[in-house]
Amino acid sequence: MIHAGISEAPVDRPLDALVVGAGVSGLYQLHRLRQLGLDAKGVEAASDIGGTWYWNCYPGARVDSDAPIYQYSVEGLWEGWQFSKRFLSGEEILKYLHYADETFGVSRHIRFNTRVLGARFNDTGNLWEVTTDNSPTITTRLLVMCIGFASKPHQPYFKGLETFRGEWYHTARWPKSGVELEGKRVGVIGTGASGVQVIQEAGKVAKELVVFQRTPNLTFPMRQSTQAEASRSIYPDIFRQRTTTFSGFHMDSIPKPSIEGAAARQAVFDELWGKGGLEFWLGSYDDTLINDTANDYAYAYWRDKVRQRIHKEELLEKLAPTVKMHPFGTKRPALEQHFYEVLNQENVTLVDLNDNPIDEITFTGARTKDGTEYALDLLVMATGFDSATGGYNDIEIKGTNGARFCDKWASGVKSYLGMLAHGFPNMFIEYGPHSPTAFANGPTGIELQVDWIADCIEYMMKNSLVRIEANEKAEQDWTRRVHEVGAKGLWNQAKSWYRGANVPGKVVEDMFWAGGFPSYAKACKEVADNGYEGIIFV
Numbered sequence: 001m002i003h004a005g006i007s008e009a010p011v012d013r014p015l016d017a018l019v020v021g022a023g024v025s026g027l028y029q030l031h032r033l034r035q036l037g038l039d040a041k042g043v044e045a046a047s048d049i050g051g052t053w054y055w056n057c058y059p060g061a062r063v064d065s066d067a068p069i070y071q072y073s074v075e076g077l078w079e080g081w082q083f084s085k086r087f088l089s090g091e092e093i094l095k096y097l098h099y100a101d102e103t104f105g106v107s108r109h110i111r112f113n114t115r116v117l118g119a120r121f122n123d124t125g126n127l128w129e130v131t132t133d134n135s136p137t138i139t140t141r142l143l144v145m146c147i148g149f150a151s152k153p154h155q156p157y158f159k160g161l162e163t164f165r166g167e168w169y170h171t172a173r174w175p176k177s178g179v180e181l182e183g184k185r186v187g188v189i190g191t192g193a194s195g196v197q198v199i200q201e202a203g204k205v206a207k208e209l210v211v212f213q214r215t216p217n218l219t220f221p222m223r224q225s226t227q228a229e230a231s232r233s234i235y236p237d238i239f240r241q242r243t244t245t246f247s248g249f250h251m252d253s254i255p256k257p258s259i260e261g262a263a264a265r266q267a268v269f270d271e272l273w274g275k276g277g278l279e280f281w282l283g284s285y286d287d288t289l290i291n292d293t294a295n296d297y298a299y300a301y302w303r304d305k306v307r308q309r310i311h312k313e314e315l316l317e318k319l320a321p322t323v324k325m326h327p328f329g330t331k332r333p334a335l336e337q338h339f340y341e342v343l344n345q346e347n348v349t350l351v352d353l354n355d356n357p358i359d360e361i362t363f364t365g366a367r368t369k370d371g372t373e374y375a376l377d378l379l380v381m382a383t384g385f386d387s388a389t390g391g392y393n394d395i396e397i398k399g400t401n402g403a404r405f406c407d408k409w410a411s412g413v414k415s416y417l418g419m420l421a422h423g424f425p426n427m428f429i430e431y432g433p434h435s436p437t438a439f440a441n442g443p444t445g446i447e448l449q450v451d452w453i454a455d456c457i458e459y460m461m462k463n464s465l466v467r468i469e470a471n472e473k474a475e476q477d478w479t480r481r482v483h484e485v486g487a488k489g490l491w492n493q494a495k496s497w498y499r500g501a502n503v504p505g506k507v508v509e510d511m512f513w514a515g516g517f518p519s520y521a522k523a524c525k526e527v528a529d530n531g532y533e534g535i536i537f538v
């Protein structure tokens with residue numbers, strides 16, 4: 001078997017490939033591998049497909065990529081589906097993924113309700129032995145990790161949480177059966193994208209709403225709209241375009257410094273603000289995230305716009321401070337629809353955790369340092385994720401000589417192109433660290449990696465290769481490049497999940513490729529064109 005190439009008929013029937021995760025990347029990866037004729041199967045911890053959209057089913061969950069670009073560009077797929085809105089709800093995305101699965105036909109090859117607990121590489125047979133909580137050990141030649149960057153929720157410690165008599169949920173572990181918000185006293189901890197979305201929904205129906213905020217979100221107006229049927233004719237152009245822009249979107253930054261004159265800048269800012277969505281961030285001057293002065297211009301415009309909508313005097317400094325607390329755009333902005341109007345409501349209280357942290361969760365609610373008791377029926381933890389590496393650390397992955405993957409990344413992520421890791425042969429990583437992931441539209445980055453991995457495996461099949469592993473030097477070089485590119489921006493001035501700074505004890509570093517989607521795509525293409533340079537095959 002050692003000499004059998006990938007896809008040659010196995011003697012003792014190990015799989016050719018096991019795809020872990022059935023989200024946007026896992027579904028498409030499984031499709032591509034099965035198209036190659038491989039005996040590829042999937043495992044998924046959830047009871048259904050959807051990945052992040054399966055788990056994050058809290059009220060108001062919505063994507064912030066515009067609908068035309070938040071889909072697979074696969075021919076024969078996009079032509080048959082019409083989205084209803086510019087920014088899709090989680091429910092609509094799940095419907096779309098089920099539609100895609102009807103075409104791909106992969107869910108019948110996925111074992112659901114099955115969480116991968118460990119994976120051990122058998123050096124002699126070049127096989128992965130994968131253990132789960134709900135199946136016998138699965139043996140596979142290739143292991144493709146499609147667990148995304150947000151599979152592990154971050155649940156901070158709050159003293160007394162176990163004593164709380166009401167209900168509490170993390171947004172990423174929201175009950176599929178739903179949770180009643182109407183008429184309840186609801187507390188929300190966290191004002192990231194998830195928190196903003198829940199707050200907007202709770203504000204409509206809750207009896208009282210208490211928002212526990214540590215850092216204000218520098219939000220943008222969503223400007224939701226319906227999709228016109230005719231717009232589908234331009235999808236091919238949009239799909240082409242999204243591979244050419246810095247963030248994998250349909251728009252790109254303006255290749256000019258923002259110091260072009262106050263009047264011109266004001267006109268540009270007004271236009272971007274009017275467009276809504278992420279335009280003011282991703283479609284603005286290209287020095288905004290690398291130059292302090294440029295960044296100040298954007299922040300000042302944002303602050304003044306947002307302040308016009310805040311009617312409670314005491315909230316002005318808390319929601320839109322005079323002086324920015326971190327560089328504008330270096331923490332992920334949320335798209336909002338009526339966020340400030342909710343915070344203006346009389347039944348809504350904003351607690352600034354910087355002045356007044358939560359001392360304890362009690363039987364009946366939360367008590368802050370100043371002694372105030374907030375009575376709550378429902379507490380929502382919108383506290384984010386142990387991003388990029390958390391999901392990997394939860395799986396006992398052992399590579400050559402029994403080396404543990406969590407030890408390899410304990411002092412910082414090391415990878416080649418964010419897809420391969422030295423010492424862990426025949427394992428591919430997808431939509432994780434060291435690639436554009438968090439800095440790019442999801443489907444754009446996912447398609448690039450899925451296709452690259454499928455092409456690489458096809459190359460192995462054609463050449464009867466059984467083992468692939470990143471060369472250590474190539475891995476070191478790529479890791480250095482990720483850090484060099486990250487250091488060019490203002491990212492390191494913010495405590496964000498982009499850099500692992502949100503989880504106590506985690507290594508703080510540039511985890512994602514901040515050099516733009518096209519440069520990443522170019523690097524991947526060059527590696528393949530040069531005979532998969534930096535990779536050792538057997």
Ligand code: N01
Binds near residue numbers: 150171197335383
């Ligand atoms: O998580 P976050 P998220 N005490 O980490 C606060 C994607 N996403 O789930 O900023 C008190 O952004 C924390 O405060 P601070 C998207 O990529 C997309 O909201 O650290 N507060 C912060 O306010 C997004 O960026 C969509 O000071 C604590 C919040 O919790 C990513 O997922 C929707 C705390 C966490 O915010 C993550 O978003 C949802 C503590 N101990 C998610 N610990 C869309 O497409 C943390 N916080 C629209």
